[in-house]
Amino acid sequence: MNLSGSPSVEGYTSNLDLCLNDLETDYLDLFFMHAVQSETTLDAEYIKMGEDLKKSGKIRFFGFSCHHDNVPELLTKAARAGGIDAIMFRYNFRKYGDQKLNKAIDTAKAAGIGLIAMKTQGSVPADQESVSEFKSKDFTLEQAKLKAVWADERIDALVSTMSNLQQLDDNVKAASTPQQLAFNDFVQLNRMAAITAPYYCHGCNQICESRVDGKLRIADTLRYLMYYDSYGDREEARHLYQQLEVDERDSSGVDLSAAIRACPQGINIAQRMDDAKQLLTV
Template sequence: MKKKDGTSRRQFLKTAAVSGAGLGMAGALPTAAAPAAETAPPTPATKVPRKTLGSTGEKIPILLLGCAQRFDDKYDKILHRSYKAGVDYLDTAHVYADGWSHKTIVPFLEQIGGRKNVWITSKFPAKPGDVPGFEKGLDTCLSELQTDYLDLFFMHALNDPKHLDPEYIKMGEGMRKSKKTRFFGFSCHGDRMVELLNKAAKVGGIDAIMFRYSFAQYGDLELNKAIDALKKQGVGLIAMKTQDSVPKDQAEVVQFKSKDFNLAQAKLKAVWADERIDSAVSHMDNTTKLKENVDAALSPIQLSMNEFQQLQRLATATAAYSCHGCSQICEPHVPGETKIADALRFLMYHESYGEQDKARTLFNRMTPAERTIEGVDFTRAAAACPRGIDIASRMRQAVDRLA
């Protein structure tokens, strides 16, 4: 498919790979050329386009409402405006908003005539080796949402490939058979994400996965191979953390210029341009963000080569401010229990999401040993970090802002 400047995304990616584009993004680039025909918006576009989720046969909107928030239980503008725009897929979890997400979705379900009118995905965390914990977790989600089924149940934020051992796959089959959930899968964004994705492609029994994916990962060879393997197996793929957020002043280092999209919209368009990705979830906690995201989803205009290049320049320029959670690389190089990846994630909530209270709460929930920086030498950890993060300095900022 031709872009508005007459080039195809495949052409751009090929050019970038050959030239290196000065971006340090060696390795395979996505095989995507253009959005699948089924994602083409209706004419005139009034509702967010839909795409089939893996092999489920179900068409879901390409933009999903991230529900890590407490909604207004009388009348919530975000929920209702999303629904009217065709974003009729709620992505929630037992732990979101300290349990308030589930509770405050319930009145909305009544207001729209019942839960059958929306797709509900929920998630539950569990301890390793605890199949009954996940099973109880599904019941807890159903009870809190006051429904007798979910459309999709995720094991939440998996980071241990053991959770894809046969007993868990069997558990998923049982959940589907019981009709408590129509589909089953997991979410992941931690240091073992690629390992998990590869295992999921091998073991089967997983309908869909929500995982970290953004413009900043186009050159990640291993991730791209895993995505290709999952696509081949018909696993539904939902992108999360599409913004690869960095502090605002850093994001402005590359002055993104476009006559069609702002930076946040362009980042979403970049993910949607990858034909392997079925949908992207976005945490939309105000009506401006919702409108911008919906406008981007409705727009038939694709990113130009110049816009892709600007995003890739941004990825390179801000890599040292964007921790990807690969804690197995840096944390073995510090003594004690200091949790670098968690601390930097909470710092991101503070600097980039504007969620100061949440950031402080989560940071202070870590044990003193996990958040200490006193007497810790981060030199070797920083040398190991593939993103070039000045870990000592960023950890100091985390403590100064969040402790």
């Protein structure tokens, strides 16, 4: 259930009543607020709303998703605030070795929060991904990426986009086999992460956007570009891109040199913003 954008606690609860009515059900298993960005969202009023809704029987569990650069802070705050049962956050093989995130995952897990991984494919454009020539005797590349997430026992579940029956079949096979990734599979995934880093944006927008004059939303723009050229979700990518204001998405005349120097992934931000403009403008 996605109620992001509702303006207030009252907004969430009244929207929930509408949803229950539309769904012809008395309760939801998980009331889930999508794309939480600010730590202040997890304030006492919000946590109390979740507790009250659980007591009312309208929901069983309460949680949120997050995919911006403050995922570690949100995981940690949720663990301390209490009342959060599940969090879905960006996590894939590219995040191995991220100490700050790992510590936050440990904290959330210790607090009993259910952890759900999203953006599990960590995709970049296919022509870039194929450069690393991943080969496994047991798994396709897509299956190996899922297995890499499941290999982390702190993760309770993952989500994976499946746009055709072949992907569904591959995912079911990966989920149902006890076979684990071989050491060489992990080595290859790590190598791929390094080779394709300049095409994968981690969403750490504070790093680049704070070095640009104006309102440019680099991380969101590159995420929409990923929807277009990695997920093949072209209509949604264009729709989201055009929801941005022009000065949030158009980098014409903006000096991006400091942002490019600061990007930990080595992304040519100017080039990728131009790619987005070309591909996502109808």
